[in-house]
Amino acid sequence: MKIFSAAQMRMADEFTVASQKITSLDLMERAATQIFNMLHQRLQGAPIPIHVFCGLGNNGGDGLVVSRLLIEHGYDVKTYIVNFSNNRSKDFLENYDRLKSILSEWPIQLKSDDNFPVIKKDDMVIDAIFGIGLNRPLLPWVISLIKHINASRCFVISIDVPSGLYADKVPDDPEGVIYAATTVTFQLPKLIFFLPETGQYSRDLEVIDIGLDRDFINKTPGFAELVGKNEVLSLYRPRHKFAHKGDYGHGVIIGGSYGKIGSVVLATEALLRIGAGLATAYIPECGYEIMQTSVPEAMVVTDREDNFITNISIDFEPGVIGIGIGLGIDDKTIQGFETFLKQNKSNLVIDADGINILAKKPQFLDLIPAKTVLTPHPGELKRLLGDWKDDFDKIEKTKVFSNAHECIIVIKGANTLIVYKDTVFVNTSGNPGMATAGSGDVLTGIITGLISQGYDPLHAAVFGVYLHGSSGDIAIKETGYQGLLASDIVSNIGRSYLELFKQPEQQIALEK
Incomplete structure (x- = not known):
């Protein structure tokens, strides 16, 4: 599924209005009606006090429509206008008049922190204060209102995005953002829902189809791509009846040092479990018995050094090599890594100390083949790229790095990102339990094993990250x-x- 930027979403709205010969007011009614339908289906007329906070733009206009529809269906609703500006959008004003026409008392005007309403824990709040168009810091009293809503600890539904979030940068004040139990967003997800610094503000996400022009969406390249089951199914390559192990490649895992052979065990078994035909582990001598007994399906080649790798010598040319896990950064290991890179002709997946060596010796980056997959965790990525200002800056710096070295970078974490040049893929599988020792080693083995089977390295990274998360789920x-x-x-x-x-x-x- 595509992820659009705020500018692309505005273009989609405008294109839809023109192509479907409707007004922007019609589109607002359609979108807000979808939100109401979702609420009505779940609430079933329950007598829950509902507070609807509306800003002055089109997000506020959505809130006014939802408020009107709830009132028309008998719900206990109070509507508040958050007057943070003298400007109002045309569609907001039209829907404000429509709402007033059915009310005995007009919506409550909020202009300062003197008249905030009492919100009880068992109430519901609908947040329609700001949408994705927020482009300036909030007034102090509006921040106080947001803190007041958050402090109520009631169930909060945000329309499109939690108010206080920008579409393309982190909030100015981390406490000046609505913490939504659910965000109901229009047509396509937004990148802010999947980044550590901004994703925390919405516990649950629902994407509703508001009928934006399909042709425009299909033909417009996304700002990023969201990866779920439907997206990876198209990447899957089934096996044929007369297959043999030679059809699925020979993957090699290089790594390990004294006390860190377990990382190679995990990666090598993952390489085989994901479907590679053959596997070889290249390790220091100290790990020989461990590997032979832990993964009997794999072949083992040992370095001449007992405790760490110094000289990588493989007498065949595998389709892919995963290198770096548990490797260490001894001077002799670094020398052996450089020699290896100069001689290597295989596809590469580089993780852990392999990345640390590249950060320490950036000239080695000129030796990696095109479409090498790097799989850093945030600390390793920072060593590679340097500091970044926020998650958005991190992505831009990663794009620059990927373009410069024609490599694929897998930024591990919740909603792992896969970056190749200017394309960003956002993974949806996985869970907090996977923040555990060895999880990254497994991912290295999975991606290596997929490349071994003939998957393009980018497809292997995207598919591998998804399967890794799904296995954890x-x-x-x-x-x-x-x-x-x-x-x-x-x-x-x-x-x-x-x-x-x-x-x-x-x-x-199955789950039952």
Whole structure:
């Protein structure tokens, strides 16, 4: 699913109005009616006091329509106008008049922090103060209003985005943003819902179709791409009846040092579980018995050094090599890494200390092949790129780096991002339990194993990140968040493939 910028969403609105020969007021009515339908279906006329806070632009206009429809259906509604400016949009004014025509008392005007309403914990708030068009800091009294709403701890529904969030940067005041229980956003998701600094403001997200022009959406490149089951299904490559292990490649995992052989065990088993035909682990001598007994399906080659890798010598040319996990940054290891890069002709997936070495020796970046996949966690990424101002700046710096070195960067975390040049993919699978030792090593093995099978490195990164998260999602049904181990993720890789093809009713039955 595409993610549009605020400017692209405005263009989609304008194109829809022109192509469907409707007015912007008609489109507002359509969008707000969809929100009302969702609310009405869930509330079923429940006598819950509902407070609707409306700004002065089109987001406020949406709120006015929702308020009017709720009142017309018998709900207990109070509507507040948040007067932060002397300007009002044309559609806001029209819907304000429509709402006034059915009220015995006009909407309550808020102009300072002197007359904030009492909001009880069992009430509901509908937040329609600001939309994605917010472009300046909030007035102090408006920030106080937002804090007042948050302090009520009631159920808050935000229309399009939680008020106080910008579309393309972090908020000026982290406390001046609505904490929404649910955000109902129009047509397409927004990037702010998936970044650590801005995603925290909405616990749940619902995307509703408001009938924006399909042709415009299909033909307009997204600001980013949201990756879910439907998106990765098109990447899946089924096996044929007469396949043999040679059809699915030979992947190599290079890494490990004394006390860190487990990382290679996890990555190598993940490489095989994801479907590689053959696997070889290249490790220091100290890990030989561990690897042979832990992953008997894999072949093992050892370095001449006992405790860490110094000289990488492989007498065949694999389709792909995953390197860096548990590797260490000893001077001799760095020298061996440089020699390896100069001689290598295989696709690469570089993680952990491999990335740390690249950060320490940036000249080595000239030696990596095109479409090398780098899989840093935030700390490793910072060593590679330098500091960034916020999540948006981080993405822009990553794009610049990817363009400069023609590499694919997997920024690990909640909603892992995959960046290739100017394209950003946002993953939707995974859970907090995966913040555990070894989870990244498993991901390295998964991506390496997919490339081994012939997947394009970018497709392998996108598909691999999704399957990695899906495996974790399946595993926590047995372990819970705190009990999840990286080996549990490996054990559920096969089930993550099966889950791709389950129909919704099958999934419900499975979970029961």
